[in-house]
Amino acid sequence: MTTNKIAGLANTVPSIDSIRSAIAERRTTAFAVAEDYFARIKKEDAEIGAFLTLSEDRAMAQVERIHKLAVAGDPLPPLAGVPIAIKDVMVTRGVRTTAGSKILENFIPPYDCTAVARLEAAGAVVLGKLNCDEFAMGSSTENSAYRPVRNPRDKTRVPGGSSGGSAAAVAAGMAVATLGSDTGGSIRQPASFCGVVGLKPTYGRVSRYGLIAFASSLDHIGPFANTVKDAALVLRTIAGRDPMDATSAEVPVPDYVAELEKPLKATTHDGSGGTSPEGKLRVGVAKEYFGSGLDTEVLAAVEKAIQKLALLGCEIVPVSLPHTEYAIPAYYIVATAEASANLARYDGVRYGFRAKGAKTLAEMYRETRDGGFGMEVKRRIMLGTYALSAGYYDAYYLKAQKVRTLLTRDFDEAFKKVDVIAAPTAPTAAFKLGEKVDDPLAMYLADIYTVTANLAGIPGISVPCGETREGLPIGLQIFGRHFDESTVLRVAYAYEQDQGRSRGARPV
Ligand code: GLN
Numbered sequence: 247m248t249t250n251k252i253a254g255l256a257n258t259v260p261s262i263d264s265i266r267s268a269i270a271e272r273r274t275t276a277f278a279v280a281e282d283y284f285a286r287i288k289k290e291d292a293e294i295g296a297f298l299t300l301s302e303d304r305a306m307a308q309v310e311r312i313h314k315l316a317v318a319g320d321p322l323p324p325l326a327g328v329p330i331a332i333k334d335v336m337v338t339r340g341v342r343t344t345a346g347s348k349i350l351e352n353f354i355p356p357y358d359c360t361a362v363a364r365l366e367a368a369g370a371v372v373l374g375k376l377n378c379d380e381f382a383m384g385s386s387t388e389n390s391a392y393r394p395v396r397n398p399r400d401k402t403r404v405p406g407g408s409s410g411g412s413a414a415a416v417a418a419g420m421a422v423a424t425l426g427s428d429t430g431g432s433i434r435q436p437a438s439f440c441g442v443v444g445l446k447p448t449y450g451r452v453s454r455y456g457l458i459a460f461a462s463s464l465d466h467i468g469p470f471a472n473t474v475k476d477a478a479l480v481l482r483t484i485a486g487r488d489p490m491d492a493t494s495a496e497v498p499v500p501d502y503v504a505e506l507e508k509p510l511k512a513t514t515h516d517g518s519g520g521t522s523p524e525g526k527l528r529v530g531v532a533k534e535y536f537g538s539g540l541d542t543e544v545l546a547a548v549e550k551a552i553q554k555l556a557l558l559g560c561e562i563v564p565v566s567l568p569h570t571e572y573a574i575p576a577y578y579i580v581a582t583a584e585a586s587a588n589l590a591r592y593d594g595v596r597y598g599f600r601a602k603g604a605k606t607l608a609e610m611y612r613e614t615r616d617g618g619f620g621m622e623v624k625r626r627i628m629l630g631t632y633a634l635s636a637g638y639y640d641a642y643y644l645k646a647q648k649v650r651t652l653l654t655r656d657f658d659e660a661f662k663k664v665d666v667i668a669a670p671t672a673p674t675a676a677f678k679l680g681e682k683v684d685d686p687l688a689m690y691l692a693d694i695y696t697v698t699a700n701l702a703g704i705p706g707i708s709v710p711c712g713e714t715r716e717g718l719p720i721g722l723q724i725f726g727r728h729f730d731e732s733t734v735l736r737v738a739y740a741y742e743q744d745q746g747r748s749r750g751a752r753p754v
Pocket residue numbers: 382383384385407408427428429430431432433460581690693
């Protein structure tokens with residue numbers, strides 16, 4: 247079981263609230279909670295490989311702060327004593343941050359990522375840094391320069407990627423919640439593969455300050471958790487304008503947790519330009535997300551989940567997203583183009599690894615990048631450099647940007663008719679380790695249903711909706727309008743409550 251036996255906590259999967267209140271009511275201490283999680287990591291993680299670095303000193307300093315508040319009977323902040331962990335693409339002051347790459351093997355950042363700082367300010371205890379595909383490039387976490395991560399639900403399979411460590415840590419009960427990053431699906435797809443909840447917010451909702459850039463116009467930070475409510479709590483903590491990120495939006499952050507219980511009613515437009523506050527919440531279903539390549543067991547589970555949403559009082563409405571088939575090619579042009587620019591900074595001068603023995607500056611650059619980057623990263627830098635080069639820019643990059651606009655318009659049109667859109671998160675359940683490593687194009691297709699939300703910047707969540715015959719988790723994806731994470735969370739919550747079980751409580 248993923249159950250952690252913390253004295254004073256009921257024998258279920260600990261939630262953020264259960265841990266915080268157990269500490270506040272002195273049924274346990276922040277020390278006992280942190281020790282329990284570190285012990286579990288030391289026992290389980292040798293096999294799973296979710297953690298790259300443990301931050302015990304930093305965690306214990308925070309534990310002491312929380313403990314003092316608890317002993318004094320002072321009010322505890324909302325995430326007090328809650329053990330969390332961070333994908334290793336977010337910088338942490340004084341704690342090694344590698345981005346899963348050899349080129350940053352010994353990089354100790356001098357500052358904190360805003361999302362991490364906000365979680366700590368809310369009382370969370372950072373246990374460590376989580377394994378991921380190198381620079382978040384991948385769909386299986388097999389591109390980590392350190393080691394692959396194994397799926398806690400079936401250790402012969404991948405946890406998904408690139409935030410595989412973040413999904414696996416929650417699924418294996420090694421953290422209550424984690425942060426991941428999602429550039430083309432890297433929160434939602436691993437959440438689906440590991441049977442946990444994963445949320446990619448709207449572009450601009452969460453500051454990217456301190457997120458090691460892969461593709462800046464597509465990168466998002468978001469939470470993994472066992473329950474929709476915990477994901478809502480983490481999002482509420484990290485969301486909102488940050489003066490350190492000019493792309494973070496000046497949009498008020500609702501109380502996502504308070505809004506979870508609101509009835510499933512239509513939010514704004516009813517398609518005729520008016521509003522229908524009393525109407526049913528409308529769930530769009532697009533045939534483009536149910537075409538060839540979709541596994542039959544995934545299809546059956548997602549269809550059943552959509553029927554369940556109808557039984558819960560939603561109206562199911564067919565919508566059309568006609569440019570979906572161009573999403574993967576457009577994504578791989580935009581993402582690689584931006585990556586080629588972002589990764590130019592790793593030259594052996596400014597950060598981390600530097601090749602030894604080079605005789606000239608040019609040789610040093612070349613050897614550093616050759617020795618420091620892995621295969622997939624090099625492939626992307628080459629693709630991106632090509633797409634941006636004079637003579638090809640219009641044919642590839644500009645064309646991809648136009649397709650991006652068409653995809654965004656597809657969603658804008660659909661959201662005039664519906665409040666959310668339901669789809670599978672991934673075309674299959676978790677695949678075997680090694681199954682796709684030699685076939686990058688097959689690997690890229692693992693994101694066929696997720697990249698569209700990154701190109702359009704809309705929010706999306708993956709919530710568990712069943713299992714295959716082999717017991718592998720399947721994810722239901724729910725997209726929403728820009729900055730309407732509330733409705734996305736509310737629909738996911740209603741569905742989850744109806745399922746009546748909490749993900750992590752199931753056997754691993
Ligand atoms: N799998 C996609 C890629 O390799 C998405 C990765 C991500 O979301 N970080 O680019």
